Amino acid sequence: MARAAREVDLVVVGAGPAGASAATVAAARGLRVALIDRARFPRDKLCGGLVSGRAHGYLTEVFGTLPEGLFHPVRKVRLALGEVPLGLIAEAPLMRMTMRRDFDAALIERAEAAGAQLAVGARVAGIEAGADGCRLRLADGTTLLAPLLIGADGVNSAVARALLGRAHDPARIGFALEVEAPVQHDRDALEIDLGAADWGYGWVFPKARSLTVGVGGVAARNPDMKARLAAYLRRHGIDPAAMRIKGHHLPFGDFKRRPGRGRVLLAGDAAGLVDPITGEGIAWAVRSGALASNVAADALTRGVPATALAAYRAALTPVHVEMRRARFLRGLIFAAPLRGRFAGALARNPQMQRRYLALLNGDLDYADIGPARVLRVVGRMLRAGGAARATARSGG
Ligand SMILES: Cc1cc2nc3c(=O)[nH]c(=O)nc-3n(C[C@H](O)[C@H](O)[C@H](O)COP(=O)(O)OP(=O)(O)OC[C@H]3O[C@@H](n4cnc5c(N)ncnc54)[C@H](O)[C@@H]3O)c2cc1C
Incomplete structure (x- = not known):
């Protein structure tokens, strides 16, 4: 009945x-x-x-103070482009891992x-x-x-x-693979590897009892995501065959x-x-x-x-504005000709590193980065790439 x-x-x-x-x-x-x-x-x-500063602020507004025991605090960030280390930022904003x-x-x-x-x-x-x-x-x-x-x-x-x-739309969204690996070393630093996936990245996020290691990006541009994760794990001394790999879609950009x-x-x-x-x-x-x-x-x-x-x-308009701006910027920093230059500029420029981390942690909104600044940074990246090629051609 x-x-x-x-x-x-x-x-x-x-x-x-x-x-x-x-x-x-x-x-x-x-x-x-x-x-x-x-x-x-x-x-x-x-x-x-990763519970960003922005997320933590919204959580506190809705739920009040959450127990700090839910979070593992991290203050150091390692940046990499595949095999190439881009630097360690020793005094990053507080990021909470849960x-x-x-x-x-x-x-x-x-x-x-x-x-x-x-x-x-x-x-x-x-x-x-x-x-x-x-x-x-x-x-x-x-x-x-x-x-x-x-x-x-x-x-x-x-x-x-x-x-x-x-x-x-399955053609527009992202896909990510992750494992929970045993903690090996440095539980104080998270890592972001801008070369681990196309239009995406790889990450090592330390937690109290494990390391969350993953790669993710626009699904249509990474048909080989499993191989990418395996390579990323091996680079960190983790045997992929010993890990339980899980996958999930992310609706980013849609x-x-x-x-x-x-x-x-x-x-x-x-x-x-x-x-x-x-x-x-x-x-x-x-x-x-x-x-x-x-x-x-x-x-x-x-x-x-x-x-x-x-x-x-x-x-929701302000949130949609953020999504739209991020989608536009994504085309500039992840597109094949510019990704290496973006990473190179990031490695050389501490102010850019601070801005990137501020975006990641929600201390800075995309709306705060005006179009004029974006064009200046892209121009600088292109000029730096051109100068590097000219130096290489002249054998300097
Ligand atoms: C690999 C990966 C890594 C990520 N890393 C981060 C990160 O570090 N930081 C960050 O901020 N974001 C991260 N994200 C994104 C983040 O996980 C999601 O954006 C977030 O969980 C969205 O919350 P939600 O409540 O909308 O959906 P969800 O967290 O997915 O919750 C949806 C709920 O709905 C329930 N449900 C589903 N279908 C039904 C149904 N038919 N009937 C009843 N219940 C149903 C599910 O059981 C679930 O509990 C990551 C995503 C992925 C895939």
């Missing part, structure tokens, strides 16, 4: 950082909110686990404490979203009815597929200009909110989840839920 439908003010599908933020904000605003995830927590999520297993569990605990009704191990069987509201059917026979629904169910979002036919449809709003990876250069997604997941719930609460208070999507799109 079918169970009776349960009415709430807001359904959030997906309890990663985007969904946990959305549910926490909604509950704090006094909404009856159901937070649904197909997984049971704690669960693993493939991720480098294990998503513990981190995500801590966030949903906060969502529950704020009053969200959590349902885990819950498989979505059907989503209907009409002009008068949303109906979510779960595989166990439960039906949830709500005037608004937030899809925060990640890169393969079932909500986005139900709404738009597919979650993302953000949704209209983040939803009708009564459904998409947040985090489901909305394609991953930085196309750095791959940072946690900050944008937390930010977009919080914005989605705030506009939902406003629209419900005013009795006009149908206006939530337009308000959400407007609220």
Whole structure:
């Protein structure tokens, strides 16, 4: 016998950082909110686990102070271009490394404490979203009815597929492979290798008990990602055959200009909110989840839920501006003729290193780098490349 439908003010599908933020904000605003995830927590999520300064700021706004024990602090950064070391930055901004297993569990605990009704191990069987509201059917026979629904169910979002036919354009998004390797040496420095993947990079992110080592980039430009990871691991003295390799898509460079449809709003990876250069997604997941719930609460208070999507799109404009600028810059720094020059300029120029790290850590926005500065840097890179070639030709 079918169970009776349960009415709430807001359904959030997906309890990663985007969904946990959305549910926490909604509950704090006094909404009856159901937070649904197909997984049971704690669960693993493939991720480098770098929580940037920007992410940490957004997390604190939504969840309050999180226990410092969730994070492994890192202050040194090694930069490389394949075999070529580009330098060690000994006084980088504080970067926090986390294990998503513990981190995500801590966030949903906060969502529950704020009053969200959590349902885990819950498989979505059907989503209907009409002009008068949303109906979510779960595989166990439960039906949830709500005037608004937030899809925060990640890169393969079932909500986005139900709404738009597919979650993302596979030709545009990224793919990454990662392993958790035993800690060998320096747990104080993270590494970024701009030569490990095309239109992407390789990373070694130290954690309290392991090293997260991975390569990732635009999927279509790296059909040989497995071989790239194997080479990267060997370069670090890690035997690929001894590692459990896992892969996951990243929706970078494919953000949704209209983040939803009708009564459904998409947040985090489901909305394609991953930085196309750095791959940072946690900050944008937390930010977009919080914005989605705030506009939902406003629209419900005013009795006009149908206006939530337009308000959400407007609220996301600064995030979309960042995504657009990063996508443009990505073409300049990762394109074949310029990548080596960008890396060379980075190796030579401490100010550029500081700016790169500030971007990575969210202390600097792409919007802060005006077009004039970008053109100056590209001009300098091209001139430096031309001078180096001329010197090589003249045998100097
Ligand atoms: C290899 C890799 C490395 C990365 N490294 C970093 C990094 O170092 N720093 C950083 O900031 N970002 C990083 N990212 C990006 C970051 O992991 C994501 O952007 C972030 O997790 C997005 O959060 P989210 O809540 O939108 O989605 P997710 O974290 O993917 O959470 C989605 C949730 O939805 C649930 N779900 C999925 N489908 C359904 C369904 N049908 N029904 C119910 N529930 C469902 C899932 O179980 C999951 O709990 C990395 C990504 C990858 C792949």
